[in-house]
Amino acid sequence: MYQSTPSSATTDPYGATIEDVIDEFLVHYPEGDAAFLRRAHETARLAHEGQKRKTGHPYIAHPVNVTHMLAEYGLDEETLAAALLHDTVEDTDLTLDDLTRDFSPQIARLIDGVTKLDRIRYSTPQKAQAATIRKMVVAMAQDVRVLIIKLFDRLHNIRTVSALRPEKQRRVARETLDIYAPLAHRLGIQEIKHELEDRCFAILHPGPTTEIEHKLAARSPEREAFIEKMITELGGILSDAGIDAEITGRPKHNYSIYRKMVDQDRTFEEIHDIIGIRVIVATVADCYAVLGLVHNHWTPVVGRLKDYIAVKKFNLYQSLHTTIIGPDGKPLEVQIRTPEMHHLAESGVAAHWRYKEGADAGVLDWVDLRALTEDTDDPEEFLDSLKLDLYTDEVFVLTPAGDVKSMARGATAVDFAYAIHTDVGHRCVGARINGRLLPLSTPLESGDTVEVITSKAQDAAPSRDWLKFVTTSRARSKIKAWFTRERRIQALSDGRSALSTLLKKEGYGSEERSSMLEAVVGEFGKGDLETLLMAVGEHELSAETVAQKAIRLTQPEPVIPDDELFTPTRSRDTAEGPLVVVEGMDDMLGRLAQCCSPIPGDDIVGYVTVGRGVSVHRSDCANLAYLEGEPERIVDVSWPKDRVGGYSTWLQVEAIDRTQLLRDVTQIVTETGGNISASSTVTGSDRFAILKYEIELADPSQLPRMIADIEEVDGVYSVFRIGEVRE
Template sequence: MLQELLSKIDKSPAEIDKEVVIRAYNLASLAHKGQTRLSGEPYVVHPIEVAGILVEIGVDTNTIAAALLHDVVEDSDYTYEDIEKGFGHEVAELVEGVTKLGKIEYRSREEEQADNVRKMVLAMSKDIRVVLIKLADRLHNMRTLRFKSPDKQKEKAKEVFDIYAPLAHRLGMFKIKWELEDLAFRYLNPTEYYDLVDQIAEKRKEREEYIQRIIAQIKGDLERAGIPCDIDGRPKHFYSIYKKMNNKSKTLDQIFDLTAIRVLVGTIKECYGALGQVHTIFKPIPGRFKDYIAMPKPNMYQSLHTTVIGPQGKPFEVQIRTYEMHRTAEYGIAAHWNYKEGNDKKTVDQRYVWLREMLEWGNMTQDAGEFMDGFKVDLLEGEVLVFTPKGDVISLPPESTPLDFAYRIHTDIGHRTVGAKVNGNMVSLDYRLKTGEIVEILTAKGPKEPSIHWLSMVKSNHAKSKIRSWFKKEKREENILKGRELLEKEAKKRGHNFSEIARGVPLHQIITRYNGTSIEDLYVEVGSGQTPAAFVVTFLTQGEEKALALPTLEEELVTAKDLVEDAKKKAEARKKRKKLKSENFFGVTVTGMDNVEVRFAKCCTPLPGEDIEGFITNVRGISVHRSDCPNFLRLKQVEDPDRFVEVAWQNQKDSFYAARLRIDAENRQNLLTDVMMVLQEMHVGTNAVNAEEQGNGKSVIELSLLISSSNLLTELIKRLKKLPAILDVHRVGGA
């Protein structure tokens, strides 16, 4: 067993001290002597397998030692001090972190599950390696789950889907995530799992032959183009296929992309070169190109994804990335963790700031149900990726609003938010953001207070905790008076005197529930709107169970009464907006008009710096065109002159606008690569790229761009025209 582990270490990219590993193994063997697992194997097999999983990931010596020792303190007479004496403070801290984390179990009691998850978040925020050990521990336990009872198998499988697989995804550890999901799928839905396995096995040979033909064709073309590469056909994982069949209501025969072709190259330039070759061989499907190299995912994943039409008209996916990107795609944070002496190994990378925010949310939120809902939002539900006006990518939970975006940028910006633009259009603060949108926040020039009603609008725990914190800290004295008044009124309404019911053990319990030390802290909790007075009075008079059955704060905020109040406020807001000048929209002013809606014409999509004119439409306000737009010139010939108005650009910094280019060129190697490199050098973003060979020795490349001005677009066109074999570059109306 030890020899097998040492052999893995010899192949590891990390520098691991074998002497330390051997000593840790010897202590683990001694501590677990005589202990067996349900399989009948010696217990020490488990920590060895956990350590082996982590060696493959490429972690450091101390993490391997801690993995071997992770059950020693819990299952033997050895102590934290023993481990610290033998292996140092860091290994002891890691072992203690895993021990304190304990076995996170999915329980019927939400309070217990929430407490366990809080422990996990706290452990991760202190040292991310604790959760790496926990993930490897769970993976090996899932591999041996067949020895558990059916009920236990389902319980453990559900834990994987609820906590561990999404956590692995968030950390970018896809290799572990995929295996966890397939194992959990097998035990949670065994009938569907084995049916799918049988269906896939029936046509495996035919599918493998098809993929090998494609791989040979791509590899040959890339080698002829001077791009060395490794290519393989990665079968989609069973659970991934199962989800796709369910989500799209399709049979297995209707799902063509059961295998993804993965192309690994040496450099970023070769990635784009390989993309150009693939699009030359196979016709790309419009809208299915994703550039995660230019815009990496929050978990550091980088790759080019494109879906093309293969032989027999079957679509398949191609993923192109460098070898370094591939390692990150497989192992996420573990591939980049800094283990060198002298560096702070406990600092979570800025890309994992969500860990600290989740911890902050856990400290702010005492209600178990609310905490678990927030945990699932931040960890389990995927993400929406939006852009700042400068082009930075911001990751938010699904259904997030401009307020969530504002608080993600900075707490002060969130507090001072008065409005928002999405893709240049004014939107309400409760607008649900979608991936790819550009968000701009409008703020008050001076100090401004957040609204308690924002709690019912925001989705992210980060925004909720910042809003609550403001009300708790900024108005303490006011909230004490307000809270006392609300509690006295609520108690009187129920026939009680608050001073009489606010005493004894129940009062102490509810104060400590909110981490308070005095009744004033309870007044602040109620006065700031964080806890309803009804909850406190019910808790004091009828007990915790009855109080927990009451609506939460967010539920109260959307009652009929509050909806009426919101309607009144929105009506007032509309009146105020009517006073705003039209310069608030798209950075364009309309001469002589203040109260008017402004839109860009899709036929010409004007950019700042270009001459523009306005046309009064029948129902959609002012349509802004380029002065030389053919459609606009035709309108001038047939429409009433009074419908044409003067418009002008306002000074709009850091805003981006849509534009499209068409490039006609002679076929040559690295054409698309050179085009993409020009875009990168000029810091021009792309929404979509489509390259197509015309069959007459010529190619067409269409680019959908995000660009800040007409001057930059003009300069870009000049640069592109200088590239070899370029015949023409021109702008296409309507982005």
């Protein structure tokens, strides 16, 4: 069984050694091939030779520690070899072909599944991150060991994250809390889930973490006495009934307590059910016998009994849960399970793999990955859809034939229809819930029997209004896919029409226009002309930009002005003098690019546009990657020495929403000499908010202080200027 701290046998200053890995491996596989693991370790050691982690440790210490944790969980030698080698393709000269040749195609596939998509350029860091996660999750659908390796990789990274800059720590913690901790929960690896959550919570919210820890410590004597009293009392009851049981008590984890405080809008003192009792007995029959005895002795809380033995959860979890009014009138959760159930409850799929190696061991049915992949092209949209599945609990509903279907809590009859079949969803016109005709938007409850009514009409189709209330990623992606097909036909027509109109004005004929557009398909990262035309029709690309590029590639002198990417910001030249100085071109107008909003103090680069002077960008602007393809149009620019005011920039603030958050952020902007000229706020159902501000600056040198002060606001975990390339 995995322990949260290295074993006492480990004396190496960098954690586990390869011998620790092999010792643990042989405990689970006495006939295993230790020489194979030593060969994988030596390959990784040589590949990473000379590399160091941010901690200063030799790089090889990281994969060895990850592999040691996997060995403690009883993973097979193929998984352990892949874990030892998991960073070689990303960080060394080794290739997947090398690993296929030297080890096996399966090991290479596992490594490929956890390797970042660093060699593909995306328009934003967020899209790159989402694409990497999408790749990993799709690989996981074929072999769950991909995700098991990645989870332990992330766990070791979080344990050593203090070596990174504070901003990077928060970014890693945010991603871990949003994606990897819920994935650990979905795989049933509760030990990993809780450690990831608590460590990330401490990074993102050190104040609330310290407060909860102090209050838990202050209550510790009282809590221990309560647990001891409960264990003694329950133990006596079970002993009298002739049931042998192991009874333990525990407080809930820090992050779990915090979520209760947020979700229930309560203070720590108002949260009473922070203690749980776990009862482990020999058989399933004993589990139900214990439940009856508990309910006979204490008052059960109505609606809080959950039988996950009869209907196991998505992640293999089985247990009986009940909440009772315990000694001293305090609510208390009791979990009852067998030793086998407990092992799976703590280790989840990682333990399941041990007992069920074979074709179905890597298949998970808690998320329809194939549907997501087929219906969602955009990696960020895929990530949003995945989060829908990760963050929801379950209800169990019945078909008219009595079959049980697990649905996300809050799912509606439309979600149910799409869970049966895509065509049933598309043709759905009504639903009977428990025999009554109810609106399609009605949320389903456990035990409901649902009959979907479908239309036989040829033109039966989904409604856009369904997107306002469906909750499952499958339903949402299928509905969007249907409308996407319709929209693409229209977008293709609109894109072709817009480009034809622009090029026709410049005197290009039909055949000439087609060849010109074919020539620029690759310039915009599109696979074919049809995809490029749809991108224009959907306003992903402006028609002016595409037409301008097409003319530049075929004509020596461009004719059409550059697109709105180079539109100036609100900042502009005034009587105080020019905003920027274009070196060697006193008569050339310099405009500040809207995409990155540079201000004095930023390193800047000029780009000569057609008909609009010089567009000035920050040197870290994400759009420079495109502009630097034409070096002859890059010019030197500088800030005027005697100019201060008249500049503006955009900030993005990411925070946990709370009362007066906007007031606190706005107050700091004002106090540091800024004026908010435009703003927007988006708050998700999880209460994480994204605030965007356009800020006019009387003195741009105050911006670093403004950002630093906003970062100190309670609940804020990230502040950055929009348009910068972020790690």
